[in-house]
Amino acid sequence: MNHVRVRDDECKGCAVCVSVCPKKCLAMSGKLNSMGYEYVQFINPEACTACGLCFLSCPEPGALTVVSEEEH
Ligand code: SF4
Numbered sequence: 207m208n209h210v211r212v213r214d215d216e217c218k219g220c221a222v223c224v225s226v227c228p229k230k231c232l233a234m235s236g237k238l239n240s241m242g243y244e245y246v247q248f249i250n251p252e253a254c255t256a257c258g259l260c261f262l263s264c265p266e267p268g269a270l271t272v273v274s275e276e277e278h
C-alpha cells in the first residue's frame with residue numbers, strides 16, 4: 207500500500223500538503239512537535255495514489271517521503 211512518511215520534527219504545520227492532496231490523505235494531527243509546530247499526519251493509505259503532490263508542495267524538504275507500493 208502507498209504510504210507517506212512524516213518526519214514530525216521537520217514539519218512546520220503550514221498545511222499546504224493537506225490542501226493539495228486530491229485524496230484527502232493528510233490531516234493536521236492536533237499535536238505539537240519539538241519545535242512547537244502542529245505537525246501533519248498521514249491518515250488514508252487506502253486512497254493514496256503516491257502522486258507526489260504533497261512532497262512537491264511541501265516547503266520543508268525533509269518533512270514528507272512518498273513511498274509507493276512498487277518500491278516495497
Ligand atoms: S502522494 Fe498524492 S495522494 Fe498520496 S498523500 Fe501525497 S498528495 Fe495525497
Ligand code: SF4
Pocket residue numbers: 216217218219220221222223224245246263264265266269270
Ligand atoms: S506542507 Fe510540509 S511543512 Fe507544511 S504541513 Fe505539510 S508536511 Fe508540514
